[in-house]
Amino acid sequence: MADLQTAPISSTWAGGRSPFNVSYGKLMMWIFLLSDAFTFSSLLIGYGAIRFSYAGSSTPWPSPDLVFNHFPFMHGVHLPLLFVSLMTFILIFSSVTMVLAVEAGQRKSNKEVAKYMLLTILGGVAFLSCQAWEWTQFINEGGRLDSNMFNFTPEAYEKAKNLKLGDHVHFTAADHIPGPVPFASLFFIVTGFHGFHVFSGVIINLVIYLNVLRGTYARRGHYEMIEKVGLYWHFVDLVWVFVFTFYYLI
Amino acid sequence: MSTEIIKDTHAVEHHDSHGHDHHHHESFIRKYIFSTDHKMISKQFLITGIIMGCLGMGMSLLFRLQLAWPDESFPLIESLLGKWGKDGKIDPNYYMALVTIHGTIMVFYVLTAGLSGTFSNLLIPLQCGSRDMASPFMNMLSYWFFFISSVVLMSSFFVETGPASSGWTVYPPLSALEKAMPGSGLGTTLWLFAIILFIVSALLGGINYITTVLNMRTKGMSMSRLPLTIWAFLLTAILGLLSFPVLLGAGLLLLFDRSFGTSFYLSDIHLNGIGALSNSGGSPVLYQHLFWFLGHPEVYIILMPALGISSEVISTNARKPIFGYSAMVISLLGISFLSFIVWGHHMFITGMNPFLGTMFMYVTLIIAVPSAVKTFNYLATLWKGNIRFTPAMLFAIGLVSFFISGGLTGIYLGNAALDIQMHDSYFVVAHFHLVMGSSAIFGMFAGIYHWYPKMFGRMMNKTLGSLHFWLTFISAYLVFFPMHFMGLAGVPRRYYQFSLIPEFGIWMDVNILITVAALLGGVAQLLFLYNFFNSIWRGERATRNPWHSNTLEWSTDVKHIHGNWPGEIPTVYRGPHEYSRPDRELDYFPQYEKGNGEPDYYHAPSPADTSYDGKKEKASTVFFSSFAYLFMKRAKVRA
Ligand code: HEM
Ligand SMILES: [Cu+2]
Numbered sequence: 048m049a050d051l052q053t054a055p056i057s058s059t060w061a062g063g064r065s066p067f068n069v070s071y072g073k074l075m076m077w078i079f080l081l082s083d084a085f086t087f088s089s090l091l092i093g094y095g096a097i098r099f100s101y102a103g104s105s106t107p108w109p110s111p112d113l114v115f116n117h118f119p120f121m122h123g124v125h126l127p128l129l130f131v132s133l134m135t136f137i138l139i140f141s142s143v144t145m146v147l148a149v150e151a152g153q154r155k156s157n158k159e160v161a162k163y164m165l166l167t168i169l170g171g172v173a174f175l176s177c178q179a180w181e182w183t184q185f186i187n188e189g190g191r192l193d194s195n196m197f198n199f200t201p202e203a204y205e206k207a208k209n210l211k212l213g214d215h216v217h218f219t220a221a222d223h224i225p226g227p228v229p230f231a232s233l234f235f236i237v238t239g240f241h242g243f244h245v246f247s248g249v250i251i252n253l254v255i256y257l258n259v260l261r262g263t264y265a266r267r268g269h270y271e272m273i274e275k276v277g278l279y280w281h282f283v284d285l286v287w288v289f290v291f292t293f294y295y296l297i
Numbered sequence: 298m299s300t301e302i303i304k305d306t307h308a309v310e311h312h313d314s315h316g317h318d319h320h321h322h323e324s325f326i327r328k329y330i331f332s333t334d335h336k337m338i339s340k341q342f343l344i345t346g347i348i349m350g351c352l353g354m355g356m357s358l359l360f361r362l363q364l365a366w367p368d369e370s371f372p373l374i375e376s377l378l379g380k381w382g383k384d385g386k387i388d389p390n391y392y393m394a395l396v397t398i399h400g401t402i403m404v405f406y407v408l409t410a411g412l413s414g415t416f417s418n419l420l421i422p423l424q425c426g427s428r429d430m431a432s433p434f435m436n437m438l439s440y441w442f443f444f445i446s447s448v449v450l451m452s453s454f455f456v457e458t459g460p461a462s463s464g465w466t467v468y469p470p471l472s473a474l475e476k477a478m479p480g481s482g483l484g485t486t487l488w489l490f491a492i493i494l495f496i497v498s499a500l501l502g503g504i505n506y507i508t509t510v511l512n513m514r515t516k517g518m519s520m521s522r523l524p525l526t527i528w529a530f531l532l533t534a535i536l537g538l539l540s541f542p543v544l545l546g547a548g549l550l551l552l553f554d555r556s557f558g559t560s561f562y563l564s565d566i567h568l569n570g571i572g573a574l575s576n577s578g579g580s581p582v583l584y585q586h587l588f589w590f591l592g593h594p595e596v597y598i599i600l601m602p603a604l605g606i607s608s609e610v611i612s613t614n615a616r617k618p619i620f621g622y623s624a625m626v627i628s629l630l631g632i633s634f635l636s637f638i639v640w641g642h643h644m645f646i647t648g649m650n651p652f653l654g655t656m657f658m659y660v661t662l663i664i665a666v667p668s669a670v671k672t673f674n675y676l677a678t679l680w681k682g683n684i685r686f687t688p689a690m691l692f693a694i695g696l697v698s699f700f701i702s703g704g705l706t707g708i709y710l711g712n713a714a715l716d717i718q719m720h721d722s723y724f725v726v727a728h729f730h731l732v733m734g735s736s737a738i739f740g741m742f743a744g745i746y747h748w749y750p751k752m753f754g755r756m757m758n759k760t761l762g763s764l765h766f767w768l769t770f771i772s773a774y775l776v777f778f779p780m781h782f783m784g785l786a787g788v789p790r791r792y793y794q795f796s797l798i799p800e801f802g803i804w805m806d807v808n809i810l811i812t813v814a815a816l817l818g819g820v821a822q823l824l825f826l827y828n829f830f831n832s833i834w835r836g837e838r839a840t841r842n843p844w845h846s847n848t849l850e851w852s853t854d855v856k857h858i859h860g861n862w863p864g865e866i867p868t869v870y871r872g873p874h875e876y877s878r879p880d881r882e883l884d885y886f887p888q889y890e891k892g893n894g895e896p897d898y899y900h901a902p903s904p905a906d907t908s909y910d911g912k913k914e915k916a917s918t919v920f921f922s923s924f925a926y927l928f929m930k931r932a933k934v935r936a
Contacts, residue, residue, distance in 0.1 A: 071431040071508050071513065074512055081539070082541070089543040089547065089587055097583065193559060228579075229561060229578050236553065
C-alpha cells in the first residue's frame with residue numbers, strides 16, 4: 048500500500064487494515080477539518096445569534112443587497128451581490144482545478160499536476176485580491192470594527208429599497224446613519240477568518256507546487272500530498288459557500 | 298532479573314540499530330528537550346503538569362488562609378504577594394485573581410494537558426501496539442505549545458495590574474472591559490493568549506491521538522480488544538477536538554472586544570453606575586453559550602481519561618475482568634454524545650427561555666444513566682475480587698468514591714428549579730471539586746502509581762503511596778464535603794471575606810476546619826512529591842510486568858527505546874481483561890501471549906465453555922445485565 052510509505056517509523060508496522068482504508072496523513076487532515084468546521088460554526092452561530100437579536104429592532108440589520116452592490120469600474124451602479132458572486136465563482140472554479148490536479152496525480156502525470164496546481168493558486172490569489180477590493184470598498188464607505196454606517200435614514204431607505212439591478216445610486220454620507228455595530232465587526236471577523244484560511248491555503252499550495260516542479264512526488268511515487276491539500280482547499284471553498292449564504296444572501 | 302532484562306535490551310537494541318539509524322547518539326537536546334518520542338513527551342507533560350499542580354494548589358492554600366482567618370496577618374502572604382498582600386492580607390482583587398488562575402490551572406493545565414497529555418502519550422502507542430504517534434513531530438509541537446502557554450499564563454503574575462480576575466470562565470463584561478477591575482487589563486489579554494496557545498496544543502495532540510488509535514493498532518488489536526484506557530483517551534480527544542475550536546472562536550471575539558472596539562459581547566450596560574459604553578449591540582450571553590459549549594465537554598475531557606485509567610487499574614488489581622466491557626464502552630460513548638447537548642445547565646439563571654431550560658434539564662439528568670452504569674460496573678468488578686491494595690488501586694477506588702459522592706449532587710444542580718437557589722453558591726464548589734477535581738486527580742494519581750514503572754523503570758514506595766492516599770482522601774472529603782452545607786445555606790462562591798457579612802459569620806469554624814484540612818492535603822502532596830522524585834533515581838528497579846497485567850505496554854523492555862519494540866510488534870490474541878481464568882494456572886493471560894487452541898474470548902466464544910464470566914456480558918444486553926448481574930448472580934471468578 049503506497050499510503051503506508053508516508054509513515055516515518057511504521058515501516059515495520061504490523062498493523063491490520065486501517066478502518067477507513069486511508070493513510071494516517073489523510074485521516075489527520077480530515078480530523079483537523081472537522082475541528083476547523085467547529086471554529087467556523089462558532090463564528091457563524093455567533094453571527095446568527097446577534098443578527099437575530101436585531102429582528103424587529105428600531106435599528107435593523109442592514110440589507111446586504113444595499114451594502115454589497117458595487118463592482119469595479121461600475122461606479123454608482125446598483126449591482127447587488129454581483130461582485131461577491133464572482134468571487135464565489137472564482138473560488139469554486141479553483142476547487143475544480145484542484146480536483147483536476149488530484150486526478151492528474153492519480154495518473155502520475157507530473158506536468159498536469161503542476162499545471163492545475165498553478166491554476167488553483169491563481170484562483171486563490173484572484174479570490175484574495177477580490178476580497179481586498181471588497182474590504183477597501185467597505186472601509187471607504189464607513190465600515191469599521193467599531194462602527195457601521197450602512198443604515199439609511201428613513202427617507203433614503205424608501206428610495207434604496209426600490210432600487211433595481213443596474214439603477215444608478217447616488218446616496219451621500221448624509222443619507223446614512225449608524226446601524227448595528229456588529230454588522231460591520233462580524234463582516235471583518237467572518238470574512239477575515241475565512242480569508243486567512245484562503246491565504247494559508249495559497250501558501251501551502253505554493254509549497255506543494257514548488258515540490259511538484261522539483262519532482263518530489265514523482266520520485267516518491269505517489270501524489271498523496273496533493274490529495275491532502277486538496278481536502279483543505281475544498282473545505283475552505285465549502286466554508287465560503289456557508290459564509291456567502293448566511294452573510295450575503297440571507 | 299531486572300538487570301538481566303536491561304542488559305538484554307542493550308543487546309537487542311544494538312542488533313536492531315542497523316535498521317533504524319536514529320536510535321543512537323541522540324544529543325541531550327533531541328532526547329530530553331525537543332524529543333519526538335512519545336514516552337519522553339509523556340514525561341514532559343507529566344512533570345509540567347505536576348509543577349502547574351503545585352502552583353494551583355499553592356494558590357488555593359493561600360486563599361484558604363484568607364477565608365479561614367480573614368483578620369489575621371500572615372507575613373508569608375506579604376512576602377509572596379508584595380503590594381497585593383499588604384499587612385499580610387490578600388487584596389480583594391487579588392483574591393479573585395488567585396481563584397481565577399487556580400481554576401484555570403487546575404482545569405486546563407493539570408487535568409486536561411497534564412492528565413490526557415501524559416497518559417494518552419504514554420499509553421496510546423504502547424497499548425495499541427504502534428511504534429510512536431502518527432506524527433511524532435506534531436506531538437512534540439503539542440507539548441511545546443502547552444509549555445509556552447503555561448509560561449504565558451504564569452507571566453501574568455508579573456504584570457502591574459495582576460492576572461485575569463473574572464473567574465476561570467472569564468465572563469464578559471468583566472473580562473471585556475479593560476477598566477472593569479485591575480485584572481481585566483493586560484492580565485486577561487495574557488490569559489486569552491495562553492488559552493489560544495493551549496487550544497492549539499490540544500488540537501495538535503488530539504488529532505494525533507485519534508489518528509493513532511484508529512489507524513495504527515497492531516495486528517489483532519480490534520476496537521473491541523482495546524483497553525478501556527484507550528477508549529477513554531480516544532473519546533476524550535474527540536470531545537476536545539470538537540469543543541476547543543468553539544472556545545477558540547469565543548476567545549477570538551473576546552480579544553476583539555477587548556482590543557479593537559468591537560462589541561460582540563457588550564450590550565448596553567453601565568459601569569459603576571455611570572455612563573453607557575461607547576460601543577454596544579452584542580450580548581454577554583452569547584459568550585456564555587460559546588464558552589459552555591466547550592465548558593461542559595471539558596469536564597468530561599477531564600474526567601474520562603481518569604475513568605479509563607481506573608478501569609484498567611481496578612481490573613488489574615482486582616484480578617478480574619472488568620465487569621461489562623461493552624457496557625463501559627457504550628456508556629463512554631453515551632457520555633461523550635450527551636456532553637455536547639447539556640451546556641445550558643450552567644446558564645439556567647441567565648434568563649433563558651424556561652422551555653429551553655427544561656430541555657437542558659432533561660438531557661442533563663439522562664447523563665446520570667451512563668454514569669451509573671460505570672459506577673455499578675466498577676463496584677461489580679471489585680465485588681469478590683482478589684484485591685491487591687496497591688497505591689494505584691487505592692486511588693482508583695477513591696475515584697469511584699468521589700464519582701459517586703460528587704455525581705449525586707450533580708442531579709440536584711441539573712434540576713433547573715433547584716439550581717436557581719444553588720447556583721453560584723459553595724454547593725457548586727463542593728460538587729465540582731468532588732466530581733471533577735478530586736475524582737480526576739485521584740484517577741491521575743492512580744495512573745501515575747500504576748505506570749510509574751513503565752515511565753521511569755523504577756517502583757514508587759508503596760507505604761508512602763498508601764499514606765499519601767489516605768491523607769489525601771481524608772483531606773479531600775474534609776475540605777469539600779462541608780461546603781455542601783454552606784452552599785445550601787446560601788454562602789456564595791467567589792467572596793473573599795465572609796466575616797463582613799453577619800449571616801455568614803456562623804460558618805467561621807467550618808471555614809477554619811476546611812483550611813486546616815486543606816493544609817493537611819498540602820502536606821500529603823509533599824509526601825507524593827518526595828516519593829515521585831526520589832524514586833526516579835533511588836526507587837526499586839522495576840521488572841518488566843510488575844503488576845502481572847495483560848496489556849501490551851508491559852511486553853516492552855523496561856529500558857525505553859525508540860519504536861518501543863526492538864523486533865516486530867507483538868500480535869494481539871485476546872481482550873485486555875483476562876484475569877483469573879479458571880482454565881489457566883497463572884491468574885492473568887497477556888493479550889500478546891498466544892494460547893494453544895486459543896478460544897478467542899471476544900470473537901469466537903466456544904459454546905461449551907461457560908466457566909469464566911467474560912462471555913456472559915457478551916451474550917446479554919448491555920445495560921440491564923449489569924444490574925441483573927449485580928443483584929442476582931455473583932461473579933464466579935476466584936483467584
Ligand atoms: C488542592 C485542593 C483544592 C482546594 C483547597 C481548592 C479550593 C478551592 C476553593 C475554596 C475555591 C472557591 C474559592 C471562591 O469561590 O472564593 C476553588 C475554586 C475553584 N477550584 Fe479549587 N481547590 C482545590 C483543588 C482543585 C482542583 C483539583 C480543581 C480541578 C478541577 C479545582 C478547580 C477549581 C475551579 C474550577 C474553581 C472555580 C474558580 C472560579 O470560581 O473561577 N480546584 N477552589
Ligand atoms: Cu456542565
